[in-house]
Amino acid sequence: MTERIGFIGLGIMGRPMARNLLKAGYPLTVWNRSRPGIDALAGEGAAEASCPREVAERTDVVITMVPDSADVEQVALGAGGIIEAGRPGLVMIDMSTISPAVTRRIASRLAEAGIEMLDAPVSGGDTGAIAGTLSIMVGGSEATLARCRPILEAMGRTITYCGPSGAGQTVKLCNQIVGGLNNLAMCEALVFAVKAGVNPRTVIEAVSGGACTSWAIQNLAPKIVERDFQPGFKVVHQQKDLRLALEEADKRSLPLPGTSLVHQLFAAVEADGLGGEGIQSLVKALEKLAGVRVE
Ligand code: NAP
Secondary structure, three states: OOOOEEEEOOOOOHHHHHHHHHHOOOOEEEEOOOHHHHHHHHOOOOEEOOOHHHHHHHOOEEEEOOOOHHHHHHHHHOOOOHHHHOOOOOEEEEOOOOOHHHHHHHHHHHHHOOOEEEEOOEEOHHHHHHHOOEEEEEEOOHHHHHHHHHHHHOOEEEEEEEEOOOHHHHHHHHHHHHHHHHHHHHHHHHHHHHHOOOOHHHHHHHHHOOOOOOHHHHHHHHHHHOOOOOOOOEHHHHHHHHHHHHHHHHHOOOOOHHHHHHHHHHHHHHHOOOOOOEHHHHHHHHHHHHOOOOO
């Protein structure tokens, strides 16, 4: 039987992910906080619901893709939330990046209403969401993942079982530590190149082809030299992820010196009112310190 899918949160990531489910032939019901997301998907064949509860009433598997822990709590447990449609067999897959501890709390509340929850945050950026090539990190029951794997395969290429509830979010925070520091390394190299009189495009070409290549140098660096700061991934969301990693580390008395530095530099970007820009804006903090512009 084809699973009926619900999708909540149709932003930069949710919209193309929902589109890929439609393309894969799943019947889809959507809800978004504001109209533009709903209109985009309704125009492409998705049905529309009036609240998260109604999405859950009409579907078998509900996916959430909203910003932060409080937002997932709201759509899952708040008034008109998914929990109000609780029944055995209903699954919620949260693909947002949120706190592992909050994830476990939501999962146990949903379980009381008969709902199974997977945490399944993603990596791959907006380009990976559009291409359906995301890396998906899954926490929760392995049996529920087995049931939902074909659904995740419509959105991603690498699906990794990470462990019990919250483990997917923990692995995603590891991913964000790597991504944040790769971004800093790339931005620092571009600023150095300009200061040293080398064309940054030459640096991008050479480094991309060697052992120090990264997603950041291949995807973000070309945007910086074009002075394109449109968001694929917003600074505010990156800051949320780094904050989550630092909070989890703090609970374990674990120093994360590199992550802290990236978080502080992004705070300077936010202080300039640029939290809605893409994460390549990290270079602007370094440009200020160095007194140069990468272009
Ligand atoms: P986004 O473009 O800002 O979209 C966020 C979506 O959540 C919008 O549809 C928004 O509704 C909705 N929303 C916000 N607050 C809500 C609330 N309280 N209740 C219900 N809906 C709410 O963000 P995004 O880039 O798609 O990111 C979504 C999640 O994916 C975040 O956890 C982010 O960290 C993660 N992520 C993003 C990327 C990336 O490259 N962008 C990559 C991997 C993971 P409106 O349309 O009404 O604003």
